Amino acid sequence: MKATKEQLEKRIAMLERKVVRQTKAREQAEQQLESFAWEIFKKNSSLSLSLEEAQRKTRELAFLHEISLRIANENSMELMILSVLKTLVSFSEADYATTIRLHRGECSNLTSLAVYSQEDGWMEHHPLMKAIVAHFNKSIEKQEEWLSSQLFFESSSKPYHCIYIAFPTGDQAQLVLVLIHKKHELSSDSLYVLNTAKGQIQTGIRRRINEARLNKYTLELESVLESLRETQEQLIQSEKMASLGQLAAGVAHEINNPLGYVRSNLQVLKEYMDELTVFEKQLYALSDDRSLSPSMIKTLLENTDLPLLFDDSKKIIDTNLEGIQRVSEIVQALKNVSRVSDEKFETLSLNQVVDNSLKVVRNELKYQHKVINKLDNEMPDIKGSFSQLQQVFINFFVNAAQAMPDGGTLIIDKQVTNESIKVYIIDTGVGMDEETQRKVFTPFFTTKPIGVGTGIGMSISYAILEKHSAEVSVQSEVRHGTTFTIKFPIN
Amino acid sequence: MKGVIFLKLEEFVDETFGDMAWDNILNIADVASDGAYTSIALYDDEEFFSIVKTLCEEHGLKMKEAQFAFGQWIHDKLIAIAPKDVHQITDTFTFLRAVNDVIHIEVMKIHPDAILPEFIFLEETETKLLMEYKSPRGLCYFCEGIINALINRLHENISVRQIECVHEGDARCVFELIKQ
CATH class of the missing domain: 3.30.450 (Beta-Lactamase)
Structure with a gap:
């Protein structure tokens, strides 16, 4: 169908309006595009700045990190x-x-x-x-x-x-x-970063100054410790000699006693020797007499009781040998105690240590006290210092004796396991209250009157036992007695 | 509202009623922009409603029919520019969830000033989906048209209807989708 002129005119007018709309839209779009382009440019600039800033920060952080590594x-x-x-x-x-x-x-x-x-x-x-x-x-x-x-x-x-x-x-x-x-x-930025690092540098310097000071103090402390160790050794030795001094009268008595009967026995032996000399002279006199008769010899033998003389002499000699053996043992035990101990540990038998210690303190215990020693030679050996451990046991035994002024029983018992030997020193004495038990190993704490005991015997015993890795504990009841338990490790 | 919607509406009107129709509508509606739309610019929502209202009056359509038809028509255009991933989806229920979780997220990346509707999933079984459509623009009929076209594209037999609608006096818009 052919369009009328009017329709065509309408259409042209419509198309004209459409062109106007599209032109306007295009102009708007172009403006928008320009505005976008500008926005993008601004964003890019800001991004470049941010990137630069980030790179600068990265460099600063890397610097601070490196500084902290150098210092750490x-x-x-x-x-x-x-x-x-x-x-x-x-x-x-x-x-x-x-x-x-x-x-x-x-x-x-x-x-x-x-x-x-x-x-x-x-x-x-x-x-x-x-x-x-x-x-x-x-x-x-x-x-x-x-x-x-x-x-x-x-x-x-x-x-x-x-x-x-x-x-x-x-x-x-x-x-x-x-x-x-x-x-x-x-730049002021870099200066700012350097100022951030100054704290770290200061810390590093302070740390090293403190370390140097600490090293100096450590060396001083080590030297003090060494001199303390020497002093302790000296203290152990002097306490030992002091306690020996206190035991001296008893030990002297122990030695005097056998010496006394050895002397009187020798006196008797001397008399027997005189009798024998007379007998020998009479025998010689008779030997020159040709008319020697058996009855004369018999009379001579009857006048001198030879069997009694020999029998008695034998007994006297045996007794004297025993006496001398006892004196010798006491002297040996004393020598062991007074020996200045070196640091070297030896393999030793606790039974022997206890035996020797009992010999030294025998006089303190023999009159009113009963001693029951349940230790034997079946016990395994331990490593230690014989003389120092003897010092410890003497100290415990003397204390036990002093805790039983009116007599009592001292029991030395043991408990052996695969790892340790426990030695119990049990007395039936006056016992200790809780406060005394707490202070028993404290230096210069003593319950004894002035002049009796140094007050450091137990603390020194404690120190010696510590050196032997032995643990000591105390259980006590007032008026019933005290038990000290010493646990020695078996190496 | 983004200019691209106006341009698509023009395209739809041109295709459906001829280019004289669009010019006529613009002359009557007398919108502030004079109808000179560019896709990325923003325009007053009122312009859209004014144009659609004039379209209805000029062509004897109901508002619901016009929006629904435009929704059906625009579906293919939107699919063409949707992210690749959603093209693989073969069922409607999954696709509707992807609208919220994928498509709208991608849109917001490019157009941070866009105002997008939100789907609130109220109930979902194998065969039934209840979904609230929430948008200040109240374009539920337009949305229904798009869903309808989506079902057709995926060759599913699903009925869609609004069981609640703000235009019917309800407090919200709720779609009911039932697989036949």
């Missing part, structure tokens, strides 16, 4: 400072760096005139170092902050830029780190 390691103060200085140079891009020490505001122990540069490492640079020393030959009052100043020296027409920080190192001394830039000053 175990290097000495000198090595730490040198490695920190290198890191500072690398970060700040300084041309030179060095350290100087001020003591009471003056440059001290200037052993080298070297400066560090990233390209050449450490090198001698006398003019620069002299200028630095002259510049810093004064106390830096504001410590622990990076400061900047200008540095003039002869071979340069323009001043160098110098930044520095002083750390106190004790005893009015300061360590100054110096960074030098020939051309430009350090």
